[in-house]
Amino acid sequence: MSDDFLTEKQQASAWFRQLRDEIVAAFEGLETSHSKGPLTNEPAGTFDVTETRRGSDDGSDAGGGLMSVMRGGRVFEKVGVNVSTVYGTLGEAAQASMMARTGLDGMADDPRFWASGISLVAHMQNPHVPAVHMNTRMFWTPHAWWFGGGSDLNPCIEYAEDTAHFHSVQQAHLDPHGADLYPKLKDWADEYFYIPHRGRARGVGGIFMDDRCTGDWQADFALTQDIGRAFLPAFVPLVEKRRVQDWSEADKDAQLIHRGLYAEYNLVYDRGTKFGLATGHDANAVLMSLPPMAKWV
Template identity: 80%
Template sequence: MTDFAAEKDRASGWFRQLRDEITAAFEGLEDSHTEGPFSDMAPGRFEVTETTRQSDDGSDAGGGLMSVMRGGRVFEKVGVNISTVYGTLGEAAQKAMAARGVPGIEQNPRFWASGISLVAHMQNPHCPAVHMNTRMFWTPNAWWFGGGSDLNPCIEYDEDTAHFHATQKAYLDPHGADWYPRLKAWADEYFYIPHRKRARGVGGIFMDDQNSGDWAADFALTQDIGRAFLPAFVPLVEKRRVQPFTEGDKDTQLIHRGLYAEYNLVYDRGTRFGLATGHDANAVLMSLPPMAKWL
């Protein structure tokens, strides 16, 4: 297998472009929220921090940008991170990759990975929390894409769930009619919390280890997963951010955030990989809510 240098550049460049589009759209939501709860607050803005990763010998091993907005009119906390990291996988990560069927990883544990990761926790409990990420992973003997997005409302609205899923289906259908039902079922399985015997939210789409042998086709699919995010999510925020809420609604939100935190700390594959490979812990744990509650 070649080094895939051009493909790596295209993928990492796309993740940066998507990040820029999303952060601009979210700051636009902050500016346009002029009526309803929290509208008297100053509009939120992203704080951008460079992140770095070092290998065990102290050499540069990549990094990225951590963009976090806190205490805005619409978003209580939202992070939109991008990273491109590389180096040599540790023994535990090698074994995990080998168990997933990655060929030759224990003999040649070099890797390169790039992606975008987003988690939004909202001020108004009627606005759903949301997660999105897409990524490309490369080793000397394999490459693949992964990611998706899922909706996590604490107060569910059937019409919001229907819109979120219908938008994702519309972006996936040009790649083949079987893609949406496959990725929806995968999300339902992946975002399930066994110890609670329930789903984390109302689902979405998810894939991992996607390698059809056609890099361009898989990259195009990954791009459309990313492109679907804003039209799937933003209309829900615009509709729900003006609704009044009660203390009981806020309590429901905090309890649901506890559920979200449990999943991300115990089961999320991206969290485990980021910590195991030495990436900036603050960036890896960006997904955790600013406040949560347990019964």
């Protein structure tokens, strides 16, 4: 395996782009197939796609990606699917954070990094359809590499059977990698997606991992791929089931208040948001996770 992991980087970056393409196609398919229930007379939504570039202090190429956003569709009020591959050198604050998390030394001597991943957040028109988040990523430095990510469900109106379906699909994709993995990543998600100042979780959980490096790159990459593969079968059936339901003003009000929780978490606690802004990535792409409308009481 080469020192710079060139082949592995290419494989990871290509996979995240492939997953992005599959999700974008599936979501546009949900828009065009919506023929019963609210908003069926509205135009089907499509994604607006914008190239993004990461800024660098010296003006050199630092990578970028694609920001794909759909607004005001029949099913999706706002959904963003971002994919990026960025590289350069970590600043002092990012170096310190990385060393504190991983226990690595030497970042100051060689602060190069490379990162690639996909990030998705969907806010729905119908309050009965849950919002959802998914991301997977690979991070490399000359000192080590890691994978991370997961997905979690964020309904404002909870249905126990929807939560059970979402989790069962995640477990089915993780069990081939070890029977102990799903319970571990489920607990990790419950801890990570918790809002301390509200004393509650932001949703009904899912799976999450970070800084995963077992020493077997292929095994960790395969796990990361299966986390991505689990997303559509876990989420799309819930959309198809709930998008036909009518909603009330009270339902919409509950949705807007719940979105406030989502905004608070992403702005105050989310590690990906902090990293993206700190390393100079396109701010609009980093903040695409924020809902189009929210409400605080």
